[in-house]
């Protein structure tokens with residue numbers, strides 16, 4: 001443990017943000033860096049608890065007190081080594097993770113928790129700046145080959161692990177560029193895309209082959225992959241968007257959030273031609289859905305110059321603090337206000353959209369809502385009750401549907417004859433991540449449903465261990481909760 005009295009001496013401090021009026025002028029990240037001394041003080045707040053609950057709060061099992069201690073002592077290179085022992089891409093999680101570890105931090109019981117996520121981001125950024133993050137090219141090749149389908153965080157972490165074990169790894173990605181939702185879902189103001197390019201360049205140097213514009217099941221035959229590769233890992237995400245089956249959903253101006261976000265990310269990347277242009281400039285925008293995707297639509301609409309931005313959430317407004325039913329160290333469903341919310345959006349909870357209204361040209365001009373109440377009865381699914389006389393008309397020109405995702409696409413499931421679970425995700429147990437087809441594995445959102453980047457990286461790492469075992473009879477690739485194994 002670094003400083004025994006650190007948590008008594010220093011208050012929690014995190015990076016601040018550039019002013020709203022400045023940051024809305026562009027799509028760049030807008031956090032203001034802290035100096036190294038201030039970060040070391042934050043590391044000193046870690047109490048190195050006997051049982052560090054943050055370990056189990058983190059889906060990767062990051063060795064948090066160990067890197068905090070090294071940060072406190074200014075040993076950044078050592079901290080980076082510890083961080084990489086469990087996390088292939090801390091530059092993604094350090095920016096984007098909702099940090100369940102911080103909710104499980106023991107200091108958080110009666111004080112503000114340690115700023116684990118911000119420390120993580122700074123460790124990796126210092127490591128890149130100092131040139132410590134270099135390609136680790138395997139000394140020996142096994143002669144085995146693995147095809148990974150999908151280049152999101154699960155595909156990238158599986159690829160890096162399997163390449164380090166000496167296998168020839170090829171990643172097939174249907175999009176023009178690598179990264180999955182990191183590239184085409186999450187806006188640049190949360191993750192500038194050169195952060196992905198910087199890491200992908202290292203993966204390529206390590207020996208991983210990336211094939212883009214390669215849509216497996218469409219322009220790349222999955223049968224050929226089965227014959228040419230010794231194992232296949234499916235990392236295609238859970239991309240089927242939830243529709244809203246109400247009157248007027250077909251109107252011009254009603255869009256799925258991902259169509260809007262993908263186009264905006266492509267525009268920021270320099271693309272100028274689109275089949276249908278979706279732009280929020282001078283528009284009254286309503287975003288339906290109060291999660292991460294909805295929040296990204298708000299931030300993007302404000303950057304595009306929307307006239308107004310309104311956000312609806314069908315669930316009731318959560319409490320600001322922890323509810324008694326979600327005690328420490330569990331992840332609490334509390335009210336989360338993102339930097340995008342703070343940039344300007346009217347938020348409404350317990351509200352349900354009943355109908356979209358169009359003009360004679362089928363162009364969206366408004367919508368109708370009702371207020372709702374959730375009825376909870378022991379042992380039953382919560383029931384939604386519409387409140388009488390609460391109907392309201394809203395004017396709007398654009399609606400973005402950020403209602404979540406229903407599961408993976410079916411093309412590969414059908415072509416390979418894969419079994420799915422009751423939620424339509426690909427069935428592959430955490431015991432070995434293998435599907436019902438021998439040699440075909442699944443990881444990330446395609447297996448667990450739409451989730452988090454930290455989970456996708458974790459799944460990719462776990463699956464890689466089992467693929468390696470399948471190919472070699474045993475594996476030295478680390479497994480979570482298996483910290484005694486030699487790390488590769």
Ligand SMILES: Cc1cc2nc3c(=O)[nH]c(=O)nc-3n(C[C@H](O)[C@H](O)[C@H](O)COP(=O)(O)OP(=O)(O)OC[C@H]3O[C@@H](n4cnc5c(N)ncnc54)[C@H](O)[C@@H]3O)c2cc1C
Nearest residue numbers: 150152153154174180181216236237444445451452453456
């Ligand atoms: C708008 C948005 C914002 C989010 N923000 C956050 C956040 O702030 N923090 C967080 O932790 N999580 C966030 N998430 C969730 C997170 O992005 C996902 O959980 C994570 O990206 C899942 O990783 P994955 O590798 O399983 O799949 P994905 O990232 O979805 O990647 C799947 C890849 O597979 C490719 N693919 C699919 N089928 C094929 C095929 N047949 N052939 C070739 N390629 C194929 C796709 O094109 C895609 O590139 C967000 C999600 C969305 C939609």
Ligand code: SF4
Nearest residue numbers: 058062093097101117
């Ligand atoms: S990856 Fe997320 S949960 Fe894990 S230590 Fe980092 S911020 Fe915490």
